Amino acid sequence: MPLRASGEQTALRFSYSFTQQKEKESENLTQRAVRLGEDYDLVTTKDTRILTDYRLCRVFIWKTTETDFANQSCYADPAFRPLELQNRFALVDLLSGAMGKDKQPTKLEARFWQEQELSVQLEDSSPLTTKVTSDGTEWLLGQQVVAKISKSGLVLNPKERQPFARFLARNLTLHPQVRRAIMDSGILPARIEVTRQAMAGETSKDIHVFANVERITGPYPLPANLTSDLYKKAQEETPSGRMWRSSLKAATGADNLNRPTLDALLEQMKSASARKSSLETTLLFLKITQVFGGEISANPTTFQKIRAAIVAVQSDIGAGDAEALWIANKLAGERGEGKEREDLARYLANASELDKLDFGTFRYLTFSNLENMTKDSEKWDPKIKQAMPERADRFRIHIAAQPWGSNAYFDFGNQIFGEYDPWEAWQIWDLGRAIDPDASDALMARIKRFEGNLRKQQPDSF
Incomplete structure (x- = not known):
C-alpha cells in the first residue's frame, strides 16, 4: 500500500506576509504562499519550499534551482523548543539576579517573553488577560498589549483546524495561550500582531497578515526528481562522509552490503576460538x-x-590478549575512578591494531563510554585523549566500519542531541532504526517513547 494517496487532495491555500518592525531599523518584509493539507503543509518563498509531512513525520526542504533536498524528522523542532526554553529560563534567572531590584521584571513577565519566543510552555499557564475591541481582541501582560488578533477572518471547518494549529505552532512566534484561543475561536484571522521583547529589553513588533484565503484541490506537492542531501554528504572523504556512505548502503542494500546473519557470526566466533x-x-x-x-x-x-x-567458547572471551579490552568494556558501563581506568584508556587509545580486526573499531565507543563513566577522567594524562579522534568522530569511524546494530546510532544521536542539534540527532536515530529491524525492541524503543511524549506534550505541532 502506498504511504501517500496519488490523487488530488483538498487543501487550504493563502498568501502570508510577515513584517518585522524594530526600533532604529527599517521594516523587514517576508512574503510566503502557504498550502495546508489534511496531513501536510507547504510553505513557499521566492526560491525555497518547505514541506512538512505529518503522515511520514518528515520535513522536506529544497530550492527550486537545485535537485537535492533536506530530509529531516518532524520531531526535531518540537524537541528543541522545550530544551532551549529550559536554558532560557536559567539565563533569565541569572540575569535577573544581576539586575538592581528596580530594573528586575517579575518572574511571570520574564518567563512569558521566552515562552512566546519559542511558542511553547513547560507547564500550561495563562499569564495574559484579554480586552475585546471593535477590531478584535487584545492580549495583555499586566498593562502591556503583547498581541492583537483581528476579528475578521475565515471560519475554519473542523478538518482545517488542526492543520492551521500546526502552521501557527511551527511558523509564528506566538504564545501558546494566544494560539489556543485562536484555535478555540475556529477562525483564521486576517491579521495577528505580536510584540516581542529580547532579554536585553529591546522590543519589536511582528505583523502577520493572511490574505487570498481559498479552498483548493491539488496533488501532493513533493517533486519526484529530488535526491536526499545525505547522499551529497556521503561523497565527502571525511569521517562524517564515510559514516553516511556506509550507513546509506546498509539501509538500502547498495553494493550488496547485507546485514550479517546470526548463524554466520556464531560460526566465525567458534572458528576464532578454535584458532585460540x-x-x-x-x-x-x-x-x-x-x-x-x-x-x-x-x-x-x-x-x-x-x-x-x-558456553562453547567462554574460556576465550576476555582472556589472554583480550583481557584489557574486556575489562575496559566492563568498566565503561560503571561509574568509578582511579588509575586502572586511566591505564585502560591509554590501552584503548593506542590499540590501533584492533582497527584491522572485525569489530575492532568498537574500541572508540568503549573509550568514550569509559571516559563518560570515569569521575576523574579530566586528570588523565593529556596524551591519552590526544591519541583519540574527537568524540563525534569516534562514533563515525565505528559506524562507517560497522553499520549494523542500532546501539551505536542511539548513543551517537544522544550525544548530538545533547549538543542542541536534534535535527542531526534524528537523522542518526532514524538511520539506525532503518538499518536494524529489531531496533524498536532495543535502546531505540526509548526514542519511540520520546516521540510519543512530544505528541502528547505539543499536540498543536502534529
Whole structure:
C-alpha cells in the first residue's frame, strides 16, 4: 500500500506576509504562499519550499534551482523548543539576579517573553488577560498589549483546524495561550500582531497578515526528481562522509552490503576460538551482542542459541590478549575512578591494531563510554585523549566500519542531541532504526517513547 494517496487532495491555500518592525531599523518584509493539507503543509518563498509531512513525520526542504533536498524528522523542532526554553529560563534567572531590584521584571513577565519566543510552555499557564475591541481582541501582560488578533477572518471547518494549529505552532512566534484561543475561536484571522521583547529589553513588533484565503484541490506537492542531501554528504572523504556512505548502503542494500546473519557470526566466533584467538573471539562476541541486541531481548529462541554458542567458547572471551579490552568494556558501563581506568584508556587509545580486526573499531565507543563513566577522567594524562579522534568522530569511524546494530546510532544521536542539534540527532536515530529491524525492541524503543511524549506534550505541532 502506498504511504501517500496519488490523487488530488483538498487543501487550504493563502498568501502570508510577515513584517518585522524594530526600533532604529527599517521594516523587514517576508512574503510566503502557504498550502495546508489534511496531513501536510507547504510553505513557499521566492526560491525555497518547505514541506512538512505529518503522515511520514518528515520535513522536506529544497530550492527550486537545485535537485537535492533536506530530509529531516518532524520531531526535531518540537524537541528543541522545550530544551532551549529550559536554558532560557536559567539565563533569565541569572540575569535577573544581576539586575538592581528596580530594573528586575517579575518572574511571570520574564518567563512569558521566552515562552512566546519559542511558542511553547513547560507547564500550561495563562499569564495574559484579554480586552475585546471593535477590531478584535487584545492580549495583555499586566498593562502591556503583547498581541492583537483581528476579528475578521475565515471560519475554519473542523478538518482545517488542526492543520492551521500546526502552521501557527511551527511558523509564528506566538504564545501558546494566544494560539489556543485562536484555535478555540475556529477562525483564521486576517491579521495577528505580536510584540516581542529580547532579554536585553529591546522590543519589536511582528505583523502577520493572511490574505487570498481559498479552498483548493491539488496533488501532493513533493517533486519526484529530488535526491536526499545525505547522499551529497556521503561523497565527502571525511569521517562524517564515510559514516553516511556506509550507513546509506546498509539501509538500502547498495553494493550488496547485507546485514550479517546470526548463524554466520556464531560460526566465525567458534572458528576464532578454535584458532585460540581470544581477541577475535571477544570482538565477535561483542559484535553479536551489539548487532542482535534487540532480537536477544525479544526472541527467547535467539537468546538460547547465543547462550549455547557462548558456553562453547567462554574460556576465550576476555582472556589472554583480550583481557584489557574486556575489562575496559566492563568498566565503561560503571561509574568509578582511579588509575586502572586511566591505564585502560591509554590501552584503548593506542590499540590501533584492533582497527584491522572485525569489530575492532568498537574500541572508540568503549573509550568514550569509559571516559563518560570515569569521575576523574579530566586528570588523565593529556596524551591519552590526544591519541583519540574527537568524540563525534569516534562514533563515525565505528559506524562507517560497522553499520549494523542500532546501539551505536542511539548513543551517537544522544550525544548530538545533547549538543542542541536534534535535527542531526534524528537523522542518526532514524538511520539506525532503518538499518536494524529489531531496533524498536532495543535502546531505540526509548526514542519511540520520546516521540510519543512530544505528541502528547505539543499536540498543536502534529
